[in-house]
Amino acid sequence: xxxxxxxxxxxxxTVDVAVDVxxxxxxxxxxxxxxxxxxxxxxxxxxxxxxAEAIAARMGPGxxxxxxxxxxxxxxxxGFINLRFTDAALERGLGAALAAPMSWGRxxxxxxxxxxxxxxxxxNPTGPxxxxxxxxxxxxxxLCRVLEAGGQxxxxxxxxxxxxxxxxxxxxxxxxxxxGREVPEDGYHGDYVADLxxxxxxxxxAPAGATDEDAAWSxxxxxxxxxxxxxxxxxxxxxxxxxxxxxxxxxxxxxxVERAIERLRGSGHLYExxxxxxxxxxxxxxxxxxxxxxxxxxxxxxxxxxxxVTEKFSRGFDHLIYxxxxxxxxxxxxxxxxxxxxxxxKAAVEMILTGWxxxxxxxxxxxxxxxxxxxxTLDELLSEIGVDAARWFFASRGANMNIDFxxxxxxxxxxxxxxxxxxxxxxxxxxxxxxxxxxxLAAATDLGGVAADGPDGALxxxxxxxxxxxxxxxxxxxxxxxxxxxxxxxxAFHAFYRDAKVVDAADPVTSGRRIALVExxxxxxxxxxxxxxxxxxxxx
RNA sequence: GCGCCCGUAGCUCAGUGGAUAGAGCGUUGGGUUCCGGACCCAAAGGUCGCAGGUUCGAAUCCUGUCGGGCGCGCCA
Numbered sequence: 001x002x003x004x005x006x007x008x009x010x011x012x013x014t015v016d017v018a019v020d021v022x023x024x025x026x027x028x029x030x031x032x033x034x035x036x037x038x039x040x041x042x043x044x045x046x047x048x049x050x051x052a053e054a055i056a057a058r059m060g061p062g063x064x065x066x067x068x069x070x071x072x073x074x075x076x077x078x079g080f081i082n083l084r085f086t087d088a089a090l091e092r093g094l095g096a097a098l099a100a101p102m103s104w105g106r107x108x109x110x111x112x113x114x115x116x117x118x119x120x121x122x123x124n125p126t127g128p129x130x131x132x133x134x135x136x137x138x139x140x141x142x143l144c145r146v147l148e149a150g151g152q153x154x155x156x157x158x159x160x161x162x163x164x165x166x167x168x169x170x171x172x173x174x175x176x177x178x179x180g181r182e183v184p185e186d187g188y189h190g191d192y193v194a195d196l197x198x199x200x201x202x203x204x205x206a207p208a209g210a211t212d213e214d215a216a217w218s219x220x221x222x223x224x225x226x227x228x229x230x231x232x233x234x235x236x237x238x239x240x241x242x243x244x245x246x247x248x249x250x251x252x253x254x255x256x257v258e259r260a261i262e263r264l265r266g267s268g269h270l271y272e273x274x275x276x277x278x279x280x281x282x283x284x285x286x287x288x289x290x291x292x293x294x295x296x297x298x299x300x301x302x303x304x305x306x307x308x309v310t311e312k313f314s315r316g317f318d319h320l321i322y323x324x325x326x327x328x329x330x331x332x333x334x335x336x337x338x339x340x341x342x343x344x345x346k347a348a349v350e351m352i353l354t355g356w357x358x359x360x361x362x363x364x365x366x367x368x369x370x371x372x373x374x375x376x377t378l379d380e381l382l383s384e385i386g387v388d389a390a391r392w393f394f395a396s397r398g399a400n401m402n403i404d405f406x407x408x409x410x411x412x413x414x415x416x417x418x419x420x421x422x423x424x425x426x427x428x429x430x431x432x433x434x435x436x437x438x439x440x441l442a443a444a445t446d447l448g449g450v451a452a453d454g455p456d457g458a459l460x461x462x463x464x465x466x467x468x469x470x471x472x473x474x475x476x477x478x479x480x481x482x483x484x485x486x487x488x489x490x491x492a493f494h495a496f497y498r499d500a501k502v503v504d505a506a507d508p509v510t511s512g513r514r515i516a517l518v519e520x521x522x523x524x525x526x527x528x529x530x531x532x533x534x535x536x537x538x539x540x
Numbered sequence: 541g542c543g544c545c546c547g548u549a550g551c552u553c554a555g556u557g558g559a560u561a562g563a564g565c566g567u568u569g570g571g572u573u574c575c576g577g578a579c580c581c582a583a584a585g586g587u588c589g590c591a592g593g594u595u596c597g598a599a600u601c602c603u604g605u606c607g608g609g610c611g612c613g614c615c616a
Binding site: 020029078080165291293294295296300301325327328329330358398409415416428475483494495501 | 542543544545546547551552553554555556557558559560561562563564565574575576578579580581596597608609610611612613614615616
């Protein structure tokens, strides 16, 4: 625009540059900043500050292109243009939070929402979930929540094997204990196996005269379903609820694996060698080809993957996300390659690999083996540190990061954990609002002036940022930004509380406006915590 | 050997190419006449593993290198 009215010489041509608009780190730099002029400097052949001055002059109040939402546009540093919101812009944001608290910050899906399938945990039911499964459970659920907040439709899915050798093995271990024998060397040794041995009902036992093999399968099927139900209950206490529990066996029984293989064969990417059936994964950049059907006629786990991808897409999902441990990174390429070979969009098949959690107790790493029965269950962990603290811990760290989790430290610091800091701010506000009701004060509908400079404006500026935080989190598929923001908002509130009196019968007008501001803050804190699956208590 | 992930304050971690690299914990010092002191204010603490490169600008992108983790089955 500056070019078209002649303020900038010799540049009526169209230029195409990528421009960033962002939140400055320092409040001194206003509410928004753009590097527009820095990016235009090269194509226009002009000094960045010259361009910036010309543009800023046309964005401020009273200018032809000025907005009622922009208080000022100033040039700073090498050529940044810093914008400052007007009170009206801030009040519009507060008003939105107060008018529709439930949807405040949630991104409305324009048109048809993208359907996403998120598969996570997927631990086979041969033992209770351990702290080793915590990462996947929380990372998966947090991802789902952030996608939902971003306007997408999410299906949470748990995949497990109810018919593999592990099940027979489990059954053999249960039967051994029930009959007073030693658990086989390669069997399962946890206390839960003994519990199952005591509880197994007659119906789950094979009829007299059955082979040991049949007896083990029968007991194993019963035991694994008990364990699966226990896993579902454990996840429930974490606030993680799955929409679909899918078995590997069903993929074979319903013909999905077979159809997937035919699909691959039809595309010419299968060949036989050494009596086995191979997928030519190397055609897609993998380091080696992969066996689909073993020479003994048994399909591989990879074959099930093929069937599962096909089955998932048949349900109409636009996007598939797998949450896997970092040790599975070697299988990412082959599954995505196979999806492509079967004619699906490779970009629609996404794997998120979680980093390792090194659990530590009093400085000593907690090592675990499910088979040896030497492990800490998820239930035990949660009973020690609480769901809210655990959720916050994982939400505030990148999913792919290797992290340390000191259980004793988490317990010891629980009262100083950032999650309680944020919850405390919420409880404090709830208390203030109760107080206001007691003295007959209510939120003002006219916010006029509440967002002016001073403690009120500083708080309002943080509150109105919330929708952008959610949008960024959904786009990045990460939650760290939400925890950081929630902490910032709590800090802003505590500072406001120090400097401003909310409930003041002597000044009902200011009180009314501040009650509205504080209520908007409470709604925002509650929504941010809710987005992470963390409670927002009215007292604590 | 090849491949992938990770190296940021004493500790645990944020930081989608931007301005003076942040938070919590820990350390040091200070703050209650008033709506919740699980709070607030201040200070100390950094070669962003190292070395090059790309550019107006790099913790961020590229290359190399060191350190840690993981993976390289007709296992799941």
